[in-house]
Amino acid sequence: MDEILDGLTQIDCDILIIGGGTAGPMAALKAKRKNPEANVVLLDKANVKRSGAISMGMDGLNNSVIPGYATPEQYTKEITIANDGICDQAAVYRYAQECYGIIQELDSFGIRFQKDQNGEYDVKKVHHIGTYVLPMPNGDTVKKALYRQLRKARINIINRFMATRLLTGEGRVAGAICVNTRSAEFLVVRAKAVIMGLGAAGRLGLPTSGYLYGTYENASNSGEGYAMAYHAGAGLANLECYQINPLIKDYNGPACAYVAGPMGGYTANAQGERFIECDYWSGQMMQEFYDELQGGKGPVYLKLNHLAEETVAEIERVLHIVERPTRGHFHEGRGTDYRKQMIEMHISEIGFCSGHSASGVFVDEHARTTIPGLYAAGDMANVPHNYMLGAFTNGAFAGMDAAVFIADVDHANFDMGEVDAERTRVLAPTKRDDGIPPNQIEYKTRRLVNDYLQPPKVTAKMELAQKRFEEVRDDMESGMFVRDAHELMRALEASTILDCAEMAAAASMYRTESRWGLYHNRVEYERDDENWFCHTILTKGEDGKPAHKKQDVKPYVVEIAEDEKDAYANQRVGSSSSVAAE
Amino acid sequence: MPLAQTATTVPVVVNDDLCIADKGCTVCVDVCPLDVLRIVEKEDGKKTAYMKYDECWYCMPCEADCPTDAVTVNLPYLLK
Amino acid sequence: MSNALDLFEDFDDIAELAEGLDDPSPGARIMAVMELADNADPAAIPYLARAISDDDAGVRKQAAQALTDFDGAETAAALVLALDDSDTAVVEAAAVSLTELKDPSAGDAILPHLDTTDDVKLTALLAGIKELRRPEAMGPAIAALKHASPDVRVQAVGVIGWLQDETSLPALRDAAKDADVKVRRTALSALGFSKSEHAEATLVNGLTDPEWLAREAAAETLAKTGGAQCVPALRSVLGDDYWQVRLKAVRSLGKLGATEAAMEIAPMMDVPVPNLRKECAAALGELAVPETASFLEKYADDSDPDVRKNVRWALDKLAA
Numbered sequence: 001m002d003e004i005l006d007g008l009t010q011i012d013c014d015i016l017i018i019g020g021g022t023a024g025p026m027a028a029l030k031a032k033r034k035n036p037e038a039n040v041v042l043l044d045k046a047n048v049k050r051s052g053a054i055s056m057g058m059d060g061l062n063n064s065v066i067p068g069y070a071t072p073e074q075y076t077k078e079i080t081i082a083n084d085g086i087c088d089q090a091a092v093y094r095y096a097q098e099c100y101g102i103i104q105e106l107d108s109f110g111i112r113f114q115k116d117q118n119g120e121y122d123v124k125k126v127h128h129i130g131t132y133v134l135p136m137p138n139g140d141t142v143k144k145a146l147y148r149q150l151r152k153a154r155i156n157i158i159n160r161f162m163a164t165r166l167l168t169g170e171g172r173v174a175g176a177i178c179v180n181t182r183s184a185e186f187l188v189v190r191a192k193a194v195i196m197g198l199g200a201a202g203r204l205g206l207p208t209s210g211y212l213y214g215t216y217e218n219a220s221n222s223g224e225g226y227a228m229a230y231h232a233g234a235g236l237a238n239l240e241c242y243q244i245n246p247l248i249k250d251y252n253g254p255a256c257a258y259v260a261g262p263m264g265g266y267t268a269n270a271q272g273e274r275f276i277e278c279d280y281w282s283g284q285m286m287q288e289f290y291d292e293l294q295g296g297k298g299p300v301y302l303k304l305n306h307l308a309e310e311t312v313a314e315i316e317r318v319l320h321i322v323e324r325p326t327r328g329h330f331h332e333g334r335g336t337d338y339r340k341q342m343i344e345m346h347i348s349e350i351g352f353c354s355g356h357s358a359s360g361v362f363v364d365e366h367a368r369t370t371i372p373g374l375y376a377a378g379d380m381a382n383v384p385h386n387y388m389l390g391a392f393t394n395g396a397f398a399g400m401d402a403a404v405f406i407a408d409v410d411h412a413n414f415d416m417g418e419v420d421a422e423r424t425r426v427l428a429p430t431k432r433d434d435g436i437p438p439n440q441i442e443y444k445t446r447r448l449v450n451d452y453l454q455p456p457k458v459t460a461k462m463e464l465a466q467k468r469f470e471e472v473r474d475d476m477e478s479g480m481f482v483r484d485a486h487e488l489m490r491a492l493e494a495s496t497i498l499d500c501a502e503m504a505a506a507a508s509m510y511r512t513e514s515r516w517g518l519y520h521n522r523v524e525y526e527r528d529d530e531n532w533f534c535h536t537i538l539t540k541g542e543d544g545k546p547a548h549k550k551q552d553v554k555p556y557v558v559e560i561a562e563d564e565k566d567a568y569a570n571q572r573v574g575s576s577s578s579v580a581a582e
Numbered sequence: 583m584p585l586a587q588t589a590t591t592v593p594v595v596v597n598d599d600l601c602i603a604d605k606g607c608t609v610c611v612d613v614c615p616l617d618v619l620r621i622v623e624k625e626d627g628k629k630t631a632y633m634k635y636d637e638c639w640y641c642m643p644c645e646a647d648c649p650t651d652a653v654t655v656n657l658p659y660l661l662k
Numbered sequence: 663m664s665n666a667l668d669l670f671e672d673f674d675d676i677a678e679l680a681e682g683l684d685d686p687s688p689g690a691r692i693m694a695v696m697e698l699a700d701n702a703d704p705a706a707i708p709y710l711a712r713a714i715s716d717d718d719a720g721v722r723k724q725a726a727q728a729l730t731d732f733d734g735a736e737t738a739a740a741l742v743l744a745l746d747d748s749d750t751a752v753v754e755a756a757a758v759s760l761t762e763l764k765d766p767s768a769g770d771a772i773l774p775h776l777d778t779t780d781d782v783k784l785t786a787l788l789a790g791i792k793e794l795r796r797p798e799a800m801g802p803a804i805a806a807l808k809h810a811s812p813d814v815r816v817q818a819v820g821v822i823g824w825l826q827d828e829t830s831l832p833a834l835r836d837a838a839k840d841a842d843v844k845v846r847r848t849a850l851s852a853l854g855f856s857k858s859e860h861a862e863a864t865l866v867n868g869l870t871d872p873e874w875l876a877r878e879a880a881a882e883t884l885a886k887t888g889g890a891q892c893v894p895a896l897r898s899v900l901g902d903d904y905w906q907v908r909l910k911a912v913r914s915l916g917k918l919g920a921t922e923a924a925m926e927i928a929p930m931m932d933v934p935v936p937n938l939r940k941e942c943a944a945a946l947g948e949l950a951v952p953e954t955a956s957f958l959e960k961y962a963d964d965s966d967p968d969v970r971k972n973v974r975w976a977l978d979k980l981a982a
Contacts, residue, residue, distance in 0.1 A: 334662075
């Protein structure tokens, strides 16, 4: 295994789904159900059984819109406000209308959502009027249940192939070029439609631990979806709206908003004082968090030691058993106990992830990108604050739409020269006798991301970043060296990470205002609604470098009253009316 | 420009006595999202799984899915 | 790798895979069990059921886990058998798999065993039958309320609650007086389906339970069950020592439209716990009593966005 072999296979299918994590499996199931004759292929660079952000499970749904607890209108309003108004509501609204059906479907797969003692959904209150949180008591079995459905539906699954470039022709998508992560053999998949569900760009910034894989996102989500969409000519929206999350320091697990918050836990400064009232993750909240860290009152802590024993035990059960089970080991190793002391927190490295922000490959309410036949769903598509249920629901939309799309078209012709050129690009590091290993290319890129792109954003620093990224790119293209197929996968990821870093810098330079709190805090610019109440769309320009344009926010489906628009501003305790902290 | 051999301690540990790689089991290798585990033949001719690449998200499927409880996931030293 | 078929995950012949169960090596038999499950083909069930009686505990545990992928009476029967295993790991695996059953027909294999007195086995069987909602389980569940183990009693209450049958109210009322707080709390929550006076009276009693977890459950459930009768009792816990209990009482009073409580809830806007302020504002909006406006207006610019939003929403309701 891992020996580099020479090989090229070509297969044809109707719908190619790249990424078997969350959105991908649902897209596959829906496409197959809608058109049982369709040849659907689900491809993953890992193994579909345990791939993606929910590899080990998920503790609950953060954004379930269940009749009787919340309405699609309320939800759409919330998300629009949370994104400073920059939101095409149609996709959010459609999600809100149809996600309950997806919950019921997941339930029928054997994925359990918390029910009360009468067997009814037990929705927890986190947001205000609407109630959106639905815990998942057996969240650790999500992937197992999905995999079972894929096998029952007889979906064609290809594991351990990494897609590296999309193929296009006749003005639409034509397929993808893939390489085996254990043999470096090539696979060209011709497809009438391609659905991308490749997750976040989680290996963009470097975590404070310095460990390349100690990221908030599953470290296998290295941003291939963004890079492939870019190189194929698709539009990417609002990439300057980074993902930055509050985490337990050194351990990449989240803390407060959905699990501990409703039970009375909160974020405090070194004095144990509450300094932000609302732990719901937003750019504004992260800005306050950052200010506290920088302002001499830090570090910042998760405070649970004032809670009743029963409450702490319940929080531990959720945080340590489901989503990230190593978390209990972490606290044990450090000798920290929620009951006895506050737990140090920090801010995460930056990344791209629509699940927690509003950036990503631009899609409409059918999950269609700007390239006909090409779809995107989940963390890489720009439907904001999607989370896991958004990935399932938008994945379903993509699968259903693609099943219709393929009925009227044949495979698009593409230029075989593109395949040859891609083989040459991919295999270049295998043709050298020595050089720079991919981990060093990656480390350097990500260290530069931290040095120059981590907000607050400063123009001169971002210009330096762009210059240094070019130097790293020259080194990578002329001198990267790998010894086996596994290292080749890492080399391809390093290239993707560099693409994403360059896009992050370029998009941030283009929007000359501040917006979304810390996510796009450009210190030289104020918020500017007159010129920047719009999406920014990044594409690959004629010169091979990022090109930009503004795109209007589509007219709202659900109106937002003037006095509701600042709902996420002023989160600091005592910033307006003064209420004593607990 | 030769490549260095820098030592690193790895988070995933496999108990050779419990591992049934000899019987063709590759579950931990199969499920790892980052594909960092491999099977190796030991000096006594018996096979076992081990962590070949230090690229771990300590996400646990290898430990959870191992049919004989042979795998333990520790936190990488850099962050524990 | 010229053969494209090698690319795809295989769908194997079940009978062929099952031959692996006869291998002399336990490791090989474990592998066979796992492969049988991966095909998600019900034809594998009889083979997996056979593996539940394997000589090796590791194989039996794997079989009990593998049965999670299947449903129906044959699967359930194998899992019930596994509950008698001498190895606790096998029993635990079977207990988990039992809770994953969804097909009501699986209950056919569980019902005949509900007369067991073994606490581990009975807990697992009750947990398994609960979501299948088989009415025949009612009698055995009520009988199990007398069992010495609190775990058994909690599961028994769960079975009764899921059946949502008014005739079970006396049993739930007894369970709400159980010696164990977990049982009392579960029983109080389980009363949520009923609109009867009996249920309401039991819940009102629960508001004075010595344990806050039970009081919280009672306060929460009264929103579903209660009527005007329970309002005085809910008002009386607005001063409870535990904010979680106060929070649930406020929410229930709001949902019940208890306008007479509005002026008691309004001053609670001054409490430092944002979760509670948020809930008070929402309740005041639901109650829409004009006199509470001044209390709400003080917090129109609260530093917690959720409180702010609820306050604005509430003020809109008051104005309407």
